[in-house]
Amino acid sequence: MSDLSREGHRKRMRDTYLSGGMDNAPDHNLLEIFLSVIIPRRDVKPLAYDLINKFGSLEGVISASPQDLMTVKGIGESTAIAISSVKKLNDRITKNRNKNIKRIINFNDACEYCVNELSNEVVEVLIEVTSRNDGSIINKYVISRGCVSGTNIDSRAIINNALRDNAAYVLIAHNHPSGSAYASGEDIDFTFRLLNMLRDMKINFIDHLIVAGDNCESIIHNPLFQNHFKDINR
Numbered sequence: 001m002s003d004l005s006r007e008g009h010r011k012r013m014r015d016t017y018l019s020g021g022m023d024n025a026p027d028h029n030l031l032e033i034f035l036s037v038i039i040p041r042r043d044v045k046p047l048a049y050d051l052i053n054k055f056g057s058l059e060g061v062i063s064a065s066p067q068d069l070m071t072v073k074g075i076g077e078s079t080a081i082a083i084s085s086v087k088k089l090n091d092r093i094t095k096n097r098n099k100n101i102k103r104i105i106n107f108n109d110a111c112e113y114c115v116n117e118l119s120n121e122v123v124e125v126l127i128e129v130t131s132r133n134d135g136s137i138i139n140k141y142v143i144s145r146g147c148v149s150g151t152n153i154d155s156r157a158i159i160n161n162a163l164r165d166n167a168a169y170v171l172i173a174h175n176h177p178s179g180s181a182y183a184s185g186e187d188i189d190f191t192f193r194l195l196n197m198l199r200d201m202k203i204n205f206i207d208h209l210i211v212a213g214d215n216c217e218s219i220i221h222n223p224l225f226q227n228h229f230k231d232i233n234r
Contacts (some may be wrong), residue, residue, distance in 0.1 A: 027058035111216035114173035130167035
């Protein structure tokens with residue numbers, strides 16, 4: 001009887017999903033229906049709860065490494081790979097959007113590009129984008145990948161990349177994975193130092209952007225920080 005009840009529950013969930021009725025479902029229900037596909041002959045509702053309790057949220061489950069997922073009883077290698085691949089696929093889809101961005105000529109272009117690159121990162125990552133006089137992108141570099149609390153910044157690497165590319169413009173951006181897109185004092189001081197270094201090299205500094213989810217904020221052109229950057233020319 002329990003098997004019949006479980007199969008009936010699975011069918012009801014799938015029917016609801018196929019009819020578009022899962023859009024507002026709780027996170028554990030969405031995870032349950034996903035698990036029911038990759039673990040077809042088991043009651044996976046308790047497992048969905050165990051995973052969310054272990055990692056704190058649906059996002060935490062999807063972002064967990066296969067090794068960490070396998071510490072949860074009932075999660076084997078194949079299931080761990082399937083769960084973690086969801087984020088990998090989403091990351092790839094998001095970053096692939098930048099294939100259509102050939103030029104960065106305004107703030108909206110810069111934000112769209114950097115959000116695509118950084119919005120799904122779970123640790124702080126600093127990127128550099130070099131471009132020509134017409135705004136066409138030359139290269140994108142990952143300058144640093146750090147822990148959630150910070151990232152090491154190598155100013156010399158940024159300068160060397162720009163010189164090697166013979167770039168007219170440099171854009172940098174980093175993400176705040178678990179915070180707001182507001183700049184810290186350290187962010188502002190670093191931006192000011194880098195601005196002066198790039199000026200010495202006759203390279204234009206487009207901006208230093210901070211990404212938090214889908215939000216994107218400028219440091220150089222934020223009115224709150226104009227006393228630092230009042231002489232910048234774009």
